[in-house]
Each structure stands twice: as C-alpha cells, then as structure tokens.
Amino acid sequence: MPRKLPETDVVLVGFGWTAAILAQELTQAGLRVLALERGGWRDTPTHFPPTVAPDELRFYWRKEMFQDNARETLTFRNNTGQMALPMRRWGSFLPGEGVGGAGVHWNGQTYRFLPSDFEAASHNVKRYGPLADGLTVQDYGVTYDELEPHFDRFEKLCGIGGVAGNLNGDIQASGNRFEGWRSSNYPNPPMEMTFAQHRFAEAAQALGHRPYPAPSANMSRPYVNPLGVQLGPCSYCGFCEKYGCGNYSKASPQTTILPVLMQHPNFTLKTHNEVLHITRDSTGRRATGVVHVDLEGETYEQPAQIVILCAYQLHNTRLMMLSGIGEIYDPRTGEGLLGKNYCYQVVSSVDVFYEDKFTNQFAGAGALGMMIDEFNGDNFDHAGLGFIGGGYIACWTTNARPIETHRTPEGTPEWGSAWKKAVAENFLKSTSISTHGASMAHAANHLDLDPTYKDVHGRPLMRMTYDFTANDRAMTAHLTEQARRIGERMGGREIRVKPRQGPYDSMPYQTTHNTGGTIMGSNPANSVVNRYLQSWEVPNLFVMGAGVFPQNAGYNPTGTVAALTYWAAEAIKTRYLRDPGPLVRI
C-alpha cells in the first residue's frame, strides 16, 4: 500500500520547462505546488560547469544528460506488419531526465509556429482542397493571435535574440516577413554570425530568398529577465545541444526560473520520485492525485486538487495509457484518441566543402544560424507539389565536436586511410545546410502499449509505430532540392546532398521533436485535451508538452510548447480556480 501524503493544491509530473513555467505561475497565484521529478537535482556550477561541460564522450555518447534506458525505453517499428523491438539505447531522439528536463540540453532554437500551422487542416483544405488519404491533420483549436502574448512572455523570459519580421503588422526588412505579428521585438539582438552564415545569406539572397538570423536562446549579450534572473553572454563554445551550458548563457529552467521559484515557500520539489499513475475517484471523472515511487521502491500516494502532466511527450502519453484515462488509438478501426497523430520531424542536409576557406565551426552555438522561411508552412504555393506543410532551411554553426561532426565528401570510404585523409582535410573547411520539415499526422503513425516488453516496474513500455509518409517524403525532397540550390552557390569546392530517404531509422540522431499522442482540438471526439490543454474526460487533469500538437510544424517546438503552457496557466489562474470544471463545454 502506498503511503498517503498530505494533500497539495497542484502536483506537477516531471520538472522541465513546462513544469517550471507552471510552478512559477501557479505559486504566484497563491497555490501550493509540488513537482515530482524522476531524475536528480542538476545545476550549472556543480553538474555542468565549464570545468567538465565540453566532454563529448560523457554527455552525449555515454548519454549522461538523458533518460536512463535501463529503467525504461520504448519499442519501435515502422509499421504494424513488423514486430516492435526495444530501443536499447537512445538514438534518433534524446529525452531528458533530471531537473530542467530536455530544457537543459537543447540547442536554443526558439520559434513561434506560423499562424497557419495552428489551422493546418482548415487552412490547407480551403486553399488546396481535401487532404490526401490517410492524413489525419487537424486544427489546434487555439489560434496564433490568442497565443501571441504568451510567445512574447517566453521570449522575454529566455532573452531570445533575433530580428523582428512583423512588428504589429509592419513587415521589417531584415527579419522573417512570414512570421506572425509580434507585439514587440525580441528582447536581445541576434547572435554574431560567422563565415558560413554569411555565405549562406549571400547565396539565398541571390536566389531571391530573404535570409534572417535564427532566433536564439543562447544569449547574444548579458540579460536580466523579467523575474530578475541573470543570464550571461554566450561564449560560442560549441557545446549546446546534448550538453548543459556551463556559463549561464543558454536559457533553461535553471537559468531563467529556478533562482526565483526555488525560494518560494509554496513550492516543493521532490527528485528521484517517479510517478506511476494518476489516481481517480469512483466516478473516474476526477483525478485525486498520483502514485509515485522513490529509488528505494517506496510508493506514495500524493493527493492533489489539480494534476498536471509535465513530462516529455512520450511519457505523458504513456502515463495516460497506464492510468487508463481515454481510449488508446487503434489504426485498424480509427477508434480511440490516446496515442493518435504521433508525429516527428523530417530533416535532411546539404554539406558544403571549401577548398581554401575555413569555417572553423568549433566556434559556434546551438542557435547560431541564418535561415530562410520561403519553404515553410504555407509560405509558398503548394499547388501541384503533392504535399502540404514545409520547413525552414538554415545554415547553423553549432559545433565541431569531432566524434559527432566529421563531414566527408561524396564517395569517401567509410573507414581506413582515405576516410582519415578526408576527415582531416575537411574538418575545418565544411559547413552544412539543414532542412527542418514538418511531419504531418497520418492514420498509420501512432503510439500504444507494447504487448511484450516491460519497464523496471514491470509495466508495459510504450510502442511507437512510425514511418515517414508520402506527404513527408515529397515535402523533404522539395526542401532538399532548395537547399541544394543554395549550397551550390555558397562558393565551396563541392557539396554533398544528404536527402531523407528510406524508412525512418530510430538510431541516427535526428531531432528530439516528438509530438502528438495527447492531441488538442475542438471537441472530445477529435482530441484528448481541449484548447486549454485540459483533459476532456478528467477536468482537473491537464497535459502539457508537444504531445498536444495535432501534427508537427516546420519549426522546432519549444517556443510553442512554452506559449501553450503560459496559455494554459492563464486559463487555470483566471478561470479554472474560480470555477473548477470543464473550461470548454460542448
């Protein structure tokens, strides 16, 4: 029997970005908030200071920053005709574990989804007619206009550096003219660009595109955020994604919220406590709290008035499944919503090799890049292209960590003397153009529980069934071709096109942008949560994170995840607390 603990007002499951934002908002509203994190405490000066941070083997290849696969993983297959097997170690994506979650090891590329991304179904149907067979794309149920103030808050919290492209409807020449209107400029200027970005911008311009500096959560100057928390200037060390930042210069829960939140008397954080399931009363319509377990195997029942899932998208979805809340999606019948519309990101690249120019890409940062948006979302006419959606094309200089990043030209052998020579010759003289495209929801791609494999507690693992769709393939081919055209004009000796082809492979790292599974929407028949991220079935249960995206967009998700969190927090504070119950009545 779990030991019953005293009740709290709000229990947060997991303690990364969304939990930190909610805890700050809800403690300020006078609520007692408890966060349960299954990983440990982590902070800059002790766990990833500059004295230890630039260590490629330890943090990435030995995966110190990420969730422990030995305790729990997921199984994967491309389609229902295959047997799903466990991902015995992480590859294609890297869920975080410990305080700050993946918000500690992200790159810092911070976007607002395009206005049309939130209306992907109605917008595309209106412009291009019915969606292709199998696409289960739908609208978010919340609009860009509604989220704008919340995007703004997150950008100011993080000190995002960038250039506005649309200030209250006025298009700005040096920013992204395709972006939704913004009520104010970025709080910081863009990062300092290097050689590769300049070449990319020239080439893109020559092709008629309008390159702009990528919005960055790596600080372009010292910054004090609205909570009074200080972030240092980025030193362009090239150890962002997969690493913690040692000098307080990448926005994370630790560097933006925790100094204030951790002093708040209404806030409690328990680490090394993993939530096993959500408890409900006899009606099933009300969550009564959660059951969690510590490292010694002691279990606890934590009663709460409000339960909010703030873990990673995969874990929130699985926790709903393990708690029996909602019907799990079945691709054969199309019935069930939990686990539906799992989406990912479709990426490709074009490497550029110079003969006598040095890119010196060790001097870089996670969100140091120039990019174009001409092929993102519905910024271009898709008529006759055979797909909807799109993505951005960017030239990043993020790192020269040599175990991971050692580009070789086309035709180089995979090992041996010739490989060694090619690596030596091109290491400092190459760069890469990335395409980063939307993955559109499809009836065949989904998450459910694995019938065979179990976690350390004996519970079923999540099973992922995913492959790139015809829409994805057409989209990425189109983007890759645009990137190739830019790459050819960047003044290099040669390029190497690396298209995304073949079945989705769960091993090579692509992005940690997994979405869907607990999707949001306009009514209980099409979604797990309503437009305020509140469970339709259990109104005192909320679900944060990219799991609520009905389908992914071309941009990286963090900015939109955070804006949705602020949006939900506001609904809880201003409406739910006054009248606890469904915030949307059908």
Add this chain to the structure above:
Amino acid sequence: MRGFGITSVILAAATVAASPATLAQDTSFAQLERGRYGVITGNCQACHTARGEEPFAGARPMETPFGVIYTPNITFERETGLGQWTREDFWQAMHNGRSRDGSQLYPAFPYPHFTRMPREEVDAIYDYLSTLPQVKKEKPENDLPFPLNIRLAVKGWNMLFFDPGPFEPDPGKSEAWNRGAYLVHGPGHCAGCHSEKNLLGADKESGDLRGGRLEHWSAPNIRGGENGGLADWSHEDIVEFLQTGRNRHSAAFSSMAEVIAYSTQHMCEKDLQAIALYLKSLDDEPRDQPDAPDEAVMTAGQSIYADNCSACHTSDGSGVPRFFAPLAGSGKVRNPDATTVIRVILEGARSVPTNARPTPLSMPAFGWKLDDSQIAAVATYIRNSWDNASGAISAGDVEALRQQLAE
C-alpha cells in the same frame, strides 16, 4: 474559490508568552520596528541561526582561530533562550560583554562593536527579539582549548583590548558621515572581518578596515579614500553592492553573502548612503610595488587562464560586470593577502542571491582539476595582468591552504 482547498502562505505567527521579562516591554509598533531594524543592522540572524534551521535559535558553529564557539539561542524561550533575561541583562551583554550570570562572553560575540550602540537601541532590539517565535534549542558545548575555555581569561583580554562606551559623533563631520561611522563600527561590526586581528584575536588598531583574515578567507581592505581597497568604487558602487550583492566591480560570496542576505539588502538606502560616505572618506597609505613575477609562470598562467577562466571573466579580464566579476582592478584579486583568491579557485564560490538579484551565479571548483603549481600560476597571472600588480603566489601557498581546508 468554490469547493477548492487552496491555502495561501500562512506566515508563522509570533507567539508571545507571558514571562516576567516580556511584562516590562514596550511592544508599540514603532519600538518593534526600531528593534527589527536594529537586528538587521547588527546582522544578528546570520550568526544566531544554524544552517537550514529555525531563525535566531542559535547553535551555529563559529570557527575562531582558537576553536569552535556555538552561538546561543536568542529567541525568548525560557529554558534555552533569553526567556529569563531582563532588559538590564541584555544591556550588560551588548554593552559590556557580560552574560546574565556575570560571566564574560567570548568576543566572537561582537560586543566590542555593539558597545557603541545606545541604550534605547539595545532595548528596542530586546523588545523585538521577545516577540519572535520561541524555539527550544540547546547549544552544543564550545570546543575551546585551555585556557580559553575559562571565561575568566576573557577578562584579561577585555582589560587589554576592550573599550566600552557608546559611539561619539565627530562634531566636525556631517550627520550622514557620523551615521555611517556608527553603522560601520557599531552594529555593522565591519571590522570583525575587515581588520587584521592580533594574536589574541582582537582587531588591531581598533578596526582600521585595512582587511583581515578569518576562517581561511581574506577580507579585503574596504577603505574607500585614496589608496584604499575601494578607491575605485564610487559612492553608488558601494550602495549597490550592499543592496544587491553585486556591482560593476565585484560580487559578494561567503561571509559577506550572509551580511548582505540578512542585513544590508534590508537596510534603508539612506543608511547605505551613509556607510558609503563614511568609507569613501578613509584614505590609506600607498602600497609597496611587489616584484614582477617569473615570466615562465606568467606564460603558463596565461594559458591556464585562457582555457579555464575566459569563458566567464573574458580574455581581457574585464568580466561581465554584475554577472561575472571583472578581475582587472579587482580588490579581491589585488589583495596582498591572496587567501581568498586561492580559495575561490580551489573551491569555487557562489555569489549571494538577493531580492534584487536572485541568481546565485557561481564559479566552479578547480581544486580537482588544477594542481598547486597550476593554481599558483593562474593566480599569479590574474594578480599581475592588465593593471594588476600584486605579486606572485607560490605553489606552497596553495598547498598550505589546501591542507588547512582539508582539516
């Protein structure tokens, strides 16, 4: 909020028990406010609170050069605190360093400074303390070697070094200057750390503020006039430092962090201005120019600095003011006593989080990574680069401090 058990923060209510002592109190708002502010200026909470435990209940170990002294419980709990103390008892302690039973208090309790406080101020503190939540908490036995464990010995110390009596204003100076001098030498007891101690633990020259050393830290010279340690700090720099824990020159950590956390950040700006005015009036003797350090050591030190320090302190030593301390021109770096510089490199340091600046930006420890000669080289480099010229540090200095800290 309907049907919803939301609690807001309930501040622990002060329980005031009716003891003989409390009957004789003035508990008017004005009096308690005066006492509360007096407690802030005297930084009572920092020493009289064990880490993470009830405020003012004492039992915090104070390391002195002679042994460990535990601070007493100053809540008005009857058995273990001041519950049986009268106002007169309290005055005797604050003014003369005498305990209720007539025995001498150890001068780790800064009565040689508190003696400058007027009777009304001390009474107000007494009245305020009497309203705090009472906590029953015994303090551990002090760990002092003979003969210091005999309180009688302190009597002799007093005869030599103790000069009781309230602060006497200098009529030739402004009211603000005198207020500053009073705060610095009275309740603020700044000389407790910032003045050199003699072999018997007394402030030399009765608190010259030329810097001191205690608990393996070197506290810098805080004279603000010509040649003083704070010569290049403006009046506003001093106020900002005491208010927010940092300014364009430096950030507070260790003991000074506590002073700012519990005391100065809560003081009114007018008083901080007065302190700044006073400190800025204190000139000092010019320092001797030390010999230039060995070239090879400076070369190694520069490499170590570039690879380990520049990410925060920047390659030109200018740092990021208010974020990462500038080293060029830093009083801590230039301090003739390099204990703090070496210690911060060995152990790291955490800048004080304050209400104004809540981020405890921290320097990591290097003691595990750099050996004694490398720490000596990089310390020598920062002490003798840019416009700093403060002399070399030897590997032996580092080794000695490493050993002392390990003990």
Add this chain to the structure above:
Amino acid sequence: MGTMLASPAFARTIAGLPWSPAQTSTPQSLVGQHFLTAAEKHCLDALTGRLIPSDEYGPGAPEAGVTTFIDRQLAGFFGRGDRWYMQAPFRDGIPGQGYQSEHAPAQLYRRALASLDAFCRATFGGRLYAELETEAQDELLRQMEAGDLSLEGVSAETFFGLLWENTIEGFFCDPLYGGNRDMVGWKLVGFPGARYDYRDVLDHNGAPVRLEPVGLMGGPQWRVD
C-alpha cells in the same frame, strides 16, 4: 580523478538552490580499469589499426590509445550495458531498430574477438587476425561491415558497428579517457579541444584559426616548469 560528487541515490526534497564549495560532478576516467586480455588487445589493435591506420597524415588508432580507451570503457558501465535496456526477449530486428544483441558491449567484444581469431586460425592456416596481411585484414572488415562474414555466436555486422563507433570515440574523445593520446586525433583535424570561449575568433571570415588543442585536464601549455 579528483572529488567525485557524493550524489545521493535516495529520493529527496530539494530546498533552495543547493550548492556546496568544492563539489563538482567530475568525469570518470576509469584509469587503471581493465577488461580485455592481452590476446584480445592484440586483435583489437590490429582491427582499429585498419579502421584508422597510422599513415603519412599522422598516428592511427593504436597509437592514439584506442585499445586502452575501449579496454577501460568495457570495464565500466558502458561495457556492462548498465544504461542500456537489456531485457529479453532478444530478436533480430531491422536496421532501423538498432542494437538488438543479447550481449552487452563487453561480452559482445569478448565473443566477437574470440570468434574472429578462431575463424582466422581455421581459414588462414592457424594465423590470428593480427598476423594477416593488411589486405586480408581489410577484406575481413569489409565482410563484417556488409554482414557477409558469419562469426560463431555473434553478429559480425553488429560487432563492426560497435567497434567502429568506439574506435571513433577513442580517437576523438578527451584524452582523460585513455584515447586520443597526446591529442593526436584533435591535432589531425584541427579541433581545439575542451575550450569554452571563442568570442575572440568569431570574425575569422574564412581564415584559419590556429589554437593548440587542450583537454579537460589541460595540455603541455598548462605545465609550469
């Protein structure tokens, strides 16, 4: 390595922002730890020496200490698969499902190296892999990579994948782990190492930036003579 962080393995409530002086979560170099036998190391030297050979461009994997690196890694949590999901059942998957061997890395190496030498002895007149001509060694590696070589009790393709991964790791990792000895891997490509500040060189505009590499524990330039 110096102080290891006393990391509490128990659940706890965190108050404020915990910080203590002299506490750092330091890397585990695994120096002095061994898993491989002399014969296994001999074979591994030969294998990694073909993957990254010593040639006119500089030292290869054996000279960079890759075998030492792999030996230490196999003796630690990586070799034991402590952070991998190693629950049964084990089945052959499609390539996109990644590593599916029932053997954690250390045991996979042990079996693969033994099988490879046994195969060589049987096929090449009693000679071990390390004793073959380089052409024959390369050919065997190519067959392993392509999955065309069948080794007793272990997938040659899986082994090749892991071996190549660990060889690159050992060639380019921080020298504190035993590989990349004298930073030869970093010197080969021009990686400046474990630095944390490149602001001064950002405006290189395509010109070379020459910086001596430095490891987490330093380099010759930190030496005080």
